Amino acid sequence: MKKIVVDAYGGDYAPLEIVEGAILAIKKHKDIKILLCGKKEEIEKILNGRNERIEILEASQVITNDDVPTEAIRHKKDSSLVKAYDILKENEDVIGLVSAGSTGAVLAGAIMKIGRIKGISRPALAPILPTKKDNDVIIIDSGANVDCKPINLLHFALMGSAYYSIIYNCESPRVALLNNGAEEEKGNELAKEAHKLLKDAPINFIGNKEGRDFMSGDIDVMVADGFAGNALLKGSEGAVMAVMSVLKKSIKSHFFSMIGALFMKKTFKEIKARIDILSKHGGSPLLGCKKLVVKNHGSCKRNNILSSIEQTIILYDNKLNEKIEKAITLLNDPESV
């Protein structure tokens, strides 16, 4: 039976929403077991007897956003996250970890406790966003690595491509490099060098793309350093929210628009569902670690936790890490395959 360890004390709505998310997953998937790390007594109260295939592992401490990540992993040995990482590391049948805790701590824990896949220079976060078409786009890296070298971006591209191909069952995802222009010679020093590496990599590289193209539907995997990637990701999210907010305000201030909005319920529902894509896919995996780690947004609710657990199962069943290993081997020795 596959086991997944869940940090019950990470996120704004922990432990309630995390525990409820685990219960949803258990109900839906009969072949998994969930290990919840956190304060046993509180978790038991929430479970209230619904503990079939759920095991609680006592952890008295909590890592917060105020903690310095590496120090927290080193010193808060009895925290829910560190305990979860210990369990992930020590048990072969534990296939992955889900946490909605501090991004920095989840990242530090992954590197310090689990380690990188051989050949991968840096693990990276690859969240999903909707596009204006029906397909989705991922951005890698979205903030785990704010200072990057060209080789890091090459590895992001390989990992992002492998990940996208699994979750969308797509053989050859279109990989683009975030740049300030489409021309090959465009970009900062990092992008220029990365472009050269991506051109020769065993991926479907479609060249430089601008931030403007991110949600066009013409890109599957956008590769960027974590700083610019974070700006693009959060800028896009913020802009979508801004438009929705302006729309709402304007509707409220015109009588006829309010009438119109009533007729448009279906449209608004459709848009909301499209924007709320994270509920569907759960959090963002931290790609490139020896075991699966899925990081959820701090504000996530039970459905997001369910999705993250499901994503862990899908990535495990479809051998994500083996695919990444294969890609890196192929990169380093093209004749090996």
Add this chain to the structure above:
Amino acid sequence: MKKIVVDAYGGDYAPLEIVEGAILAIKKHKDIKILLCGKKEEIEKILNGRNERIEILEASQVITNDDVPTEAIRHKKDSSLVKAYDILKENEDVIGLVSAGSTGAVLAGAIMKIGRIKGISRPALAPILPTKKDNDVIIIDSGANVDCKPINLLHFALMGSAYYSIIYNCESPRVALLNNGAEEEKGNELAKEAHKLLKDAPINFIGNKEGRDFMSGDIDVMVADGFAGNALLKGSEGAVMAVMSVLKKSIKSHFFSMIGALFMKKTFKEIKARIDILSKHGGSPLLGCKKLVVKNHGSCKRNNILSSIEQTIILYDNKLNEKIEKAITLLNDPESV
């Protein structure tokens, strides 16, 4: 009489829209004269006798996006842009230049022909975007400088603050640093060092802000290196367009939504006007040059040219460059003022 030189052969709709924009400006402002650089015969045809306070300066060549900027400035001596820069440089009564040509060439021309304000390390582009509130936000730099040092970002902050204070008549604009988190110690090496400089600068620095906050209305001037700034700017633009596109598609596919949309005309008009902010403000000034240079979007029409000419007048009348000079003096010698 103030003179403004306009590159009549820059932009997708040149020369027609550029020349028509100049005519609009002449009609509206009785105290200016426009110098149009480009192919005399063609421009005269468009003017068709409407040449009051408009002078044409023959330039037979055109710089395109395919030209290497510095080479084009050096070798296409008879191009409309180089001619325009020559005129701007040589005539004291020519207060500024407007072009919708290649960004790289406009930038290269400004540096090579006009030069920087003393003490300013790099000129920068500062386009305006709407926010979800009633105020607007500028981002500096948005792509003129893709590899930056901390001192560049400090100068961007000073220039952006001076510019924003003029166009919005606002004494102390809120200046933020683009970062991947709000905490002081967040960011890549560049952002961390820039944060220290901005903290001590003679501006209203409100700290690190994420891309998500860009259109929140709580920031007036967002400071970033040109690469991340470009990702943020274009990502935001792209996201807004994506939402509008999804909205449109959804409306078209539901009968009731189509009815609703008819009722919502006022709302859609309001949103369109808010998004189309560039028509109001014209292009983006290239801040930090010895003379005023306003760069328009390549796809701009006559109204944008009009706005850019008007922006040049406003920035001149309100002594933008003197304000920037004063800020840089104050920065280097706090006791001088």
